[in-house]
Every structure is written in structure tokens, then in C-alpha cells.
Amino acid sequence: MVKITFPDGSIREYESGVTGLDIAKSISHKLAKEVLAVSVNGETWDLTRGIATDATVKLYTWDDEEGKHAFWHSSAHLMAEALQELYPGTKFGIGPAIESGFYYDIEPGNDIVLTDKDLEAVEKKMVELSGSRQEYQRVDVSKKEALDYFSKRNETYKVELINDLEDGKITYYQQGTFTDLCRGPHLPDTSYIKAIKLTSLAGAYWRGNEKNKMLTRIYGIAFPKQKMLEEWLVLMEEARQRDHRKVGKEMELFMFSQAVGQGLPMWLPKGTMLRDRLESFLRKLQKKHDYQQVITPHITNVNLYKTSGHFQKYGKDSFQVITTPQEGEEFMLKPMNCPHHCEMYKFKPRSYKELPIRFAEFGTVYRYEQSGELHGLTRVRGFTQDDAHLFCMPDQIKDEFKKVIDIIFIIFKALDFNDFTAQVSLRDPNNKEKYIGSDENWEKAERAIIEAAEEKGLKTNVVLGEAAFYGPKLDFMVKDAIGRKWQLGTIQVDYNLPERFELEYTGADNQKHRPVMIHRAPFGSMERFVAVLIEHTGGKFPLWLTPEQVVVLPISEKFNDYAQNVLNLLNNSDIRTVLDDRNEKIGRKIRDNELKKIPFMLVVGENEASQQQVSVRRQGRGDAGSMSIDEFIKLVNKEVDGQLEAIYNY
RNA sequence: GCUGUUGUAGCUCAGGGGUAGAGCACUUCCUUGGUAAGGAAGAGGUCUCGGGUUCAAAUCCCGAUAACAGCUCCA
Numbered sequence: 001m002v003k004i005t006f007p008d009g010s011i012r013e014y015e016s017g018v019t020g021l022d023i024a025k026s027i028s029h030k031l032a033k034e035v036l037a038v039s040v041n042g043e044t045w046d047l048t049r050g051i052a053t054d055a056t057v058k059l060y061t062w063d064d065e066e067g068k069h070a071f072w073h074s075s076a077h078l079m080a081e082a083l084q085e086l087y088p089g090t091k092f093g094i095g096p097a098i099e100s101g102f103y104y105d106i107e108p109g110n111d112i113v114l115t116d117k118d119l120e121a122v123e124k125k126m127v128e129l130s131g132s133r134q135e136y137q138r139v140d141v142s143k144k145e146a147l148d149y150f151s152k153r154n155e156t157y158k159v160e161l162i163n164d165l166e167d168g169k170i171t172y173y174q175q176g177t178f179t180d181l182c183r184g185p186h187l188p189d190t191s192y193i194k195a196i197k198l199t200s201l202a203g204a205y206w207r208g209n210e211k212n213k214m215l216t217r218i219y220g221i222a223f224p225k226q227k228m229l230e231e232w233l234v235l236m237e238e239a240r241q242r243d244h245r246k247v248g249k250e251m252e253l254f255m256f257s258q259a260v261g262q263g264l265p266m267w268l269p270k271g272t273m274l275r276d277r278l279e280s281f282l283r284k285l286q287k288k289h290d291y292q293q294v295i296t297p298h299i300t301n302v303n304l305y306k307t308s309g310h311f312q313k314y315g316k317d318s319f320q321v322i323t324t325p326q327e328g329e330e331f332m333l334k335p336m337n338c339p340h341h342c343e344m345y346k347f348k349p350r351s352y353k354e355l356p357i358r359f360a361e362f363g364t365v366y367r368y369e370q371s372g373e374l375h376g377l378t379r380v381r382g383f384t385q386d387d388a389h390l391f392c393m394p395d396q397i398k399d400e401f402k403k404v405i406d407i408i409f410i411i412f413k414a415l416d417f418n419d420f421t422a423q424v425s426l427r428d429p430n431n432k433e434k435y436i437g438s439d440e441n442w443e444k445a446e447r448a449i450i451e452a453a454e455e456k457g458l459k460t461n462v463v464l465g466e467a468a469f470y471g472p473k474l475d476f477m478v479k480d481a482i483g484r485k486w487q488l489g490t491i492q493v494d495y496n497l498p499e500r501f502e503l504e505y506t507g508a509d510n511q512k513h514r515p516v517m518i519h520r521a522p523f524g525s526m527e528r529f530v531a532v533l534i535e536h537t538g539g540k541f542p543l544w545l546t547p548e549q550v551v552v553l554p555i556s557e558k559f560n561d562y563a564q565n566v567l568n569l570l571n572n573s574d575i576r577t578v579l580d581d582r583n584e585k586i587g588r589k590i591r592d593n594e595l596k597k598i599p600f601m602l603v604v605g606e607n608e609a610s611q612q613q614v615s616v617r618r619q620g621r622g623d624a625g626s627m628s629i630d631e632f633i634k635l636v637n638k639e640v641d642g643q644l645e646a647i648y649n650y
Numbered sequence: 651g652c653u654g655u656u657g658u659a660g661c662u663c664a665g666g667g668g669u670a671g672a673g674c675a676c677u678u679c680c681u682u683g684g685u686a687a688g689g690a691a692g693a694g695g696u697c698u699c700g701g702g703u704u705c706a707a708a709u710c711c712c713g714a715u716a717a718c719a720g721c722u723c724c725a
Contacts, residue, residue, distance in 0.1 A: 103720095116655075202720030203653030210722050214653055217720065245717095249661085258698080258716055310725060317723090336725055370651050370723060371716095379724080468725075487724095519725095556683060605684065617685065 003054040017050035021188060024059055035059045036067035036192070037185050044070065046138055046185040062224060072097035074136060074187040075126075075196065075222040076104050081134075081178035082125035083218075087112055092180070093157045093206055093215050101221030105204055107157070107213070114216055119198040122218070130193045134176040136186035143167035146181060157206065157215075195229035196222045244534035245376040251539055251547070251597055253530070254377060263374040263381030265527060270547040273576075275526050277545050279362055281414070282386055282522065285407060291360040291388055296340035298364065302330040308339040308500055319368050319381075337363035338494070338519060341389040342501040345515075350505040355515060356392035356400055362526070363387045377531035378486055384526045390518040391503065397445060400518055401452035401474070401491060408476060408489045408522045409456075414643070415533060415542065420478045420488070422458050424449055427472065428465030435469050437495035445493040445516075446472045470496035478532050486532055488524040493517075539597050540619075543640045548578045550636070551598045552614075555605035557581070562609040566602060566629060573633045600636065 001013045004023060014023065020038030024031045024047070038045050039058040044066045051057070060067035076095035079102075083090050089109025096102065108114055141149075143162065150158040158181050162170065173182040175190060187193070198220040206212035223229045240246070248254050253271030260266065267275060283293065302321055305311035314335065321330040334340075341359045350357070364384045373379050390400050412420060426446050427435045435442070449472055453460050460474070467473060473492035477485045494517040497503075504512045523529035533541070543549060550570060554563035560581050570577045578598070602614040607626070614632055616624040627635070 113654090200719060201654070204721045205652080208722070210652070214721075216653085219720080256717090262716070308725090314725060318725095338725085365725095367725080372651065372653095372721085373723065374717090470725090553685095558683095601685090603685070607684090615684085623685075 002051060004051070005054075005056040007058050014051075016052050019050055020045060020047040020057070020059060023057060027059075031059065031061075034061045036061055036064075036187060037070035039066065044185050046070075046136070046188070048135075048188050049138060049185075069097045070185050070187055071192065071224070072102040072222060073182075073185075074190070075193050075220065076102040077136070077173060077175060077178060077180055077182070077186065078126050078129055078190055078193055078222075079122065079198070079218065079220060080104050080106070080180060081129055081176050082122050083108075084178055085129075086122060086125055087114075091155055091157055094161070095180075101199065101219060103217050103219045105157075105206070105215040105217045107215050114201060114218070116201055119201060119218070123196050123198050123220075126193070126196050129176060130190045130196070132176070133189050133191040135189045136173055136175045138184060138186075139172040139174060141170050141172055143170055146170050146172070149179070150181065192224055193222050194224055195226045196220060197229055197233070242535050242538045243376075244378075244531040247534050247539040248377065248531075253534075253547075261381070262371060263369060263379070265377055265380055265382070271530070273547045274541065274545055275530060278523070278526065278529070279386070282411070285410060286358075286360050286388070289358075289403060289407060291358040294341070294344060294359045294361050296334070296337060296344075296361060296363065298334050299331045300334050300340070302332050304339050304343070305332065305335075308342075308497060310335065310339070317368055319366055333366040334363070335365050335367050337361055337365065337385065337387045338389055338497055338517075339501070342497055342503060342517070345391055345503055346501065350391075350515075352393060352505055352507045352513070355505060356390050356396055358388055358390045360386075360388035377527040380527055383528070385521050386523040386526065386529075387519070387521050390520065391498075391505075391515045392518065393505075393507075393513070394441070394444060394516050397493060397516055397518065398448040398452045401449060402456055404491050404518070404520045404522070405452065405456045405458060405474075408491075411489075411522050412476075415536070415545075417478060417532075417536065420476050421485075422453065422460040423466070423475045423477060424453065424460045424462045425466035425468075425473045425475065426462060426464050427467040431465065435467065437471065437499075441495050442472070445495075449474050449491075449493070468492055468494075470494045478536075486524075486528060488529060488532060489522040490520065490524060492519040494519055540599075541597075542643050543599060543636070544643050546576070546597070546599055548576050548598050550575055550577045550600040550602060552577060552579050552602045552604065554581055555603060559604050559606070559609055563604050566604060566614060569629050570633065573637075575633060575636055600632075602632070 002016050002018065003011050004014055004018070005011050012026075014026075020035065020040075021032065023038070024035040035047060037060040038047055039060060040049075040051055040055050042056070044060070045051075060070070062068060062071070073096065076097065080092055080095055083104070083106060084092075087108050091107040091109065093105030093107070095104030143165065144167075146162045146165075147159060150162065161181060170181070171183060172179050173184055173186055174180075175186075198218060200219045202217050202219070203214040204217040206215050221229075221232065223232065248271070251270060252268045253274060254265050254267050256263075256265060286293070299322060302311060302315075305315070311332075315332075318335055319333045321332050323330060340363075341361070344359055345357065362384050364382065366382045369379060369381055374381070390404075392400050412418075424446075427442060432439070450460075450462070453474060471493035473490060475487045475491075476489035477487050479485055498514050498517050503515055503517075505515055507513045533545075541547075552563045552567050552570075554560050563579060563581060567577050567579050596619060599619050601617040601619065603617065604614055608614055611626075613626045613628055615626050616632055616635070618624050624635070
């Protein structure tokens with residue numbers, strides 16, 4: 001007998017060799033149907049693997065990441081089996097579960113090139129195989145056996161993987177005719193996988209290395225019920241509707257032009273309005289936090305970047321140097337603002353009493369991103385950072401970090417960004433030579449970041465090896481409409497530039513000391529931030545950011561004068577307005593995509609003109625009735641104030 | 651940068667070796683003056699660009715370019 005401890009602390013006895021599935025059956029029929037995998041002493045196991053010792057057990061269903069993971073991983077194997085049957089000679093790379101769904105990297109044999117059209121046939125085959133209810137069987141093998149088996153079948157990628165594995169810890173999983181090198185865990189059998197959608201086909205380098213061969217990666221997703229797949233498809237469609245590239249075009253916020261160049265966005269009037277408001281909001285916020293606004297030029301002598309070291313590291317991959325009539329004189333487009341701010345720091349001797357010094361700049365920079373990397377406004381070649389550099393003494397780092405976290409919190413709160421994650425990026429402890437700066441400084445800075453985050457109640461995931469080469473950092477990530485993660489706010493410690501620029505301050509001891517520099521950008525860049533903002537709101541911005549808050553619609557041209565009059569009164573009150581005097585049917589205007597995003601619509605006609613009123617319609621929230629213009633102004637101000645309250649009372 | 655897909659009217663897209671199509675939007679007119687109406691007429695395109703094959707290319711082939719998806723990258 002073995003003692004099984006459950007998450008609630010209760011303990012039951014079972015025959016030795018009992019499986020997760022048996023345990024689920026002993027609890028309830030329903031649970032036995034829903035359970036997908038089981039945690040045994042913290043390790044995720046197959047439901048059919050026998051438990052021979054006392055153990056702590058947790059049953060995983062679709063609601064657990066681990067359950068979904070086993071489900072999708074099994075789906076990947078099912079797909080591999082289908083591919084093997086349809087395309088004999090296919091070599092298999094790896095096929096894991098991912099955040100939503102799974103993929104398998106394959107190399108189809110016989111020079112076959114798969115296209116989107118083939119996916120349907122694969123799906124069909126998968127459904128067929130799922131119907132035949134094949135069991136996933138776990139088999140322990142020795143390294144030699146595994147190597148023999150896969151070498152014989154010419155599975156070169158699998159052989160490469162096995163070579164890196166430790167003997168004695170190698171397992172196969174088999175279902176039907178397909179055998180895969182795999183750690184598991186898997187579902188009991190293929191019949192669990194009821195609804196399947198293969199979503200896309202793309203190239204992916206073997207082991208993620210650009211120098212390796214490119215394999216064909218097939219992405220898919222699967223569910224235990226057809227209905228869940230349908231719901232997922234609807235969700236994806238809704239996400240596509242919120243895509244910032246689509247909304248940005250519809251709302252006329254920004255554009256790209258082939259004539260201007262790849263990755264160089266142009267802000268249309270309404271987008272500029274929106275961006276200006278975000279900038280002035282941050283400007284005010286930074287002023288309160290004792291930042292000093294500065295401005296630096298767009299081109300710079302290459303020597304500055306040789307001093308900073310960026311030219312050596314990134315020069316080849318940048319927009320190339322600009323020459324002048326003067327022999328040997330070279331400039332480049334500014335890829336970052338930091339070196340300029342360092343020069344400003346050096347403008348005069350600094351005392352410890354001045355520190356921290358905080359230079360802020362909305363600095364437009366140009367970086368030659370690889371062409372395949374460009375993506376809407378989130379990844380561009382010319383963008384404006386809401387940049388600032390804080391120069392401080394080492395023991396001020398933590399405090400400065402906390403103040404920057406405050407600013408980021410205020411911004412996220414004002415814009416209703418709730419589901420962000422924070423990541424602390426530290427250096428890779430096994431690869432210290434990749435980084436510059438002393439061990440002592442790194443440790444001090446890493447500790448300061450972790451403590452600052454903790455003291456601010458910020459939950460973070462700590463990732464080793466993700467630090468910049470010059471210092472550790474704290475990043476804020478937000479997801480876009482289809483779940484891709486983007487980094488927005490960032491705070492980074494830098495020991496490199498103060499060193500290279502020989503920055504110093506005079507301490508209380510009358511000695512020269514080196515300051516520490518902190519880079520920070522709460523938005524990241526105006527471009528990326530606006531993109532994410534659009535995807536969060538679907539273009540329905542908070543009132544204080546809406547490019548136009550009020551549209552005035554005269555019902556016929558007889559009332560154009562009155563409408564103009566209303567407009568003037570509103571404009572005197574700071575409310576942003578737009579007049580739509582096309583004098584068409586109102587119903588037709590309301591369908592207008594452009595007007596859909598404006599929160600208030602004022603309809604004026606005979607009744608309104610005679611009583612000096614307006615009929616107020618709030619988009620998406622129906623009719624608010626007729627009221628005087630003063631009353632309307634109060635209404636709008638109240639709503640805007642309500643939103644701004646969150647900011648200023650924070 | 652790599653692999654793949656795509657580029658036709660303002661937008662969404664169909665078509666396809668013989669000089670160009672739909673829906674929505676747009677313009678004018680009619681009907682209806684009041685909260686997602688209906689009708690008529692009209693205007694809009696070097697079919698991304700360059701080269702080749704052909705009697706003939708928007709269509710087939712090659713190259714460039716841009717967008718999209720994924721990989722790699724992101725100071």
C-alpha cells in the first residue's frame with residue numbers, strides 16, 4: 001500500500017502501483033473524465049504511470065497549465081504520427097507544447113514542400129488517428145538503444161538530441177506507429193483530442209540557430225471539445241479586430257509609405273493629437289518627480305559612439321555613416337540618447353549635492369532593424385523614446401528605482417493596464433565574461449533592483465542571462481491582441497557609460513567618485529506604447545486621450561449656424577470637438593467608422609436650437625437626453641476628471 | 651537577414667494570355683427631415699516596380715520592392 005497525500009492535506013491509501021487515473025476514478029466519475037495529467041511529488045506524470053511509493057499528488061485538468069501542456073504535447077505527437085503516415089521519410093526535430101497550442105519542427109523527405117493547403121489533410125488524418133484511440137505508452141530505453149533506433153531510421157535530429165542526454169534518463173513515447181524521444185507527460189490515449197486546428201506553417205531554424213538548417217514548423221491548437229475550438233476561433237477573430245495596424249488605419253492615426261521607407265511611421269493629425277497628450281502627461285509627471293527636460297540633435301559625430309562603444313558593437317548593423325564635404329568627417333543618425341546625456345553631465349563639475357541628476361528627453365532615434373523584424377508600430381526603424389537618464393551615487397540606486405516604478409505605476413493605472421508582468425533580467429552567472437563591470441557592482445545593482453521591486457509590492461519573474469551587457473534591468477511587459485508579449489517600460493542600470501565617458505562627481509570627502517547611470521523609459525517608445533494602448537482599448541481611448549471627444553451633428557443645414565455656435569461654446573471650455581455638417585441622415589453617420597470612436601455625439605435640430613440645448617448620445621452607452629450646453633460641459637468634465645483622479649490621487 | 655504567403659479601385663477582396671470586376675465608401679439626384687433608411691445615376695485602377703517569353707502579359711517566367719506569418723535579432 002502507498003500513502004497518497006492530496007493538496008488539501010488529506011491522505012488516502014492505495015495499492016502500490018496505483019495510477020493517477022485510478023485515483024481520479026476513486027474520487028469521482030466526473031473528475032476521472034476531466035483529468036489530464038497528475039503531479040507526483042512535484043513532477044508531472046502520465047495518468048497511466050504507476051505510483052510505487054508514498055507521494056503527494058495533485059490532479060491536473062484543462063484548468064491547469066500542466067493539464068493543457070500534456071494535452072497539447074500529446075497533440076504534437078499525434079500530428080507527428082499523421083505527418084509520418086502522409087509523408088513517409090519525414091525527419092522530426094522537436095515538438096513541444098507552447099503557451100497556446102503546440103508545434104512540431106519537421107523536415108519533410110523527398111524534397112516535399114508543405115503548403116497551407118496541405119494542413120487540412122494533416123488535420124483530417126489527425127482526427128482519424130484520434131478516433132482510433134491509440135494509447136500513449138512510456139518506455140524506458142538505454143542511450144545505446146535509443147541511438148541505434150533513431151540512427152537506423154535516419155532521424156538525424158533525434159540522434160543529435162539523444163547525444164546530449166544522460167544515459168538512464170531516456171524515455172520513448174509510442175502511440176500507434178509513431179515513436180518519439182520524449183520526457184512526457186502525455187494523455188492516456190489519443191481519443192481525448194477531439195477538436196484540432198493547424199494554424200500556420202513557417203520556417204524555423206534547427207535549435208533556434210541562424211546558422212543551422214531551416215526546418216518546417218507547423219503550429220496547431222487542439223481542444224477536448226469542438227465547442228472550445230469554436231470559441232477560441234471567435235476570440236482570435238476579435239483580437240484581429242483590435243490589431244493596432246487595422247485600428248490605426250481606420251482611425252487615421254498613423255501611416256507608412258513605401259516612398260518614405262520601411263519601418264518609418266508617419267503620424268497623421270489625429271495620431272499626433274493622441275501622442276501629444278501622452279507626452280504632455282508624462283512631461284508633467286516627470287516635472288513633479290524633479291526631472292529636467294533636455295533636447296539633443298538627431299545626428300552626431302561618429303566619435304561619440306566610438307567613445308560609448310556602440311559603434312564597435314552596432315555600427316555595422318546601423319544606418320551607415322553620413323559623410324560631409326570635409327575629408328574624414330563622419331556623422332551618424334542617433335540610435336540612442338545616452339551618450340548625449342553623458343556629455344551634458346560633463347558640461348560642468350558635479351557635486352554629490354546635485355545628485356541624482358535626471359535628464360529627460362523625448363528623443364527620436366533611428367535603428368536599422370532587420371527587415372523581417374518590422375511590425376506595425378511595435379518594431380520600427382525610427383521612433384521616439386520617452387527617455388531619461390538618472391545619474392546617482394551607488395547607494396541611491398534602489399531609491400531611484402522605486403521612484404521610477406512609481407511613475408510607471410501611475411501611467412499604467414491612468415491607462416488601465418492591469419495585466420502587465422514585470423521581469424528582472426540578471427546576468428548569466430555561468431557566463432560572466434559576457435558582461436562588463438565588477439562583480440561587486442553587479443551584485444549590488446541586482447540586489448537593489450530586486451529589493452526595490454519587492455518594496456513596491458511588484459511581482460517579478462527573475463530571468464538569468466537576460467541582462468544587457470552593461471547592467472541588470474527591470475522590464476514591464478504587456479501582451480498585444482493576440483497574446484504576443486511586448487516590452488514597454490524599462491529601467492536599466494549602467495556601469496559602462498559612466499566609465500567610458502569618465503563621469504565623476506566630488507563627494508563629501510572631496511574625492512572624485514564615479515556616478516551610476518540609470519536608463520529608463522516608462523512608455524518604452526511612443527510608437528510601441530500607442531500600439532499597445534490601441535490593442536488594449538480597441539481604439540476606445542480613455543476620455544482624456546480621445547483624439548476627438550465630441551462631434552456636433554446638425555440635422556440639416558438650417559441648423560449649421562446653431563451647431564457652429566455650440567462648437568464655439570464647447571471650444572471655449574477646452575473640450576475637443578469636431579463638426580460634422582455633411583447634413584445627411586443621422587443613422588448613416590452613426591455607422592461611420594470614424595465617428596464610432598468619438599465618445600459624445602451632439603445632435604442639434606429645431607428643438608435644441610429653440611431651447612438652446614443639445615441632444616447627447618454617448619457612444620456605446622445610448623442616449624443621455626437633452627440638456628443645456630453648460631450641463632453638457634459639466635458632464636464631460638466630470639468624466640474626464642474621474643479618469644484623471646486616478647492619476648493625481650495615486 | 652532567413653523560410654513561406656501575398657501585392658488588382660479609398661477599404662475588403664474576386665478574377666485571370668486577347669485592354670478590368672463585386673460589396674462597402676465617395677459624388678450628384680430622388681424618397682425620408684430625429685438616432686445604424688431605401689432607390690437611381692456617376693466618378694475611381696500604368697492590376698507594386700523593372701526585365702524576359704509571346705502576335706499579344708495585369709495574368710506565365712526572372713529580379714527588385716513592400717506587407718503579412720514564423721525563426722533569428724532588438725543598444
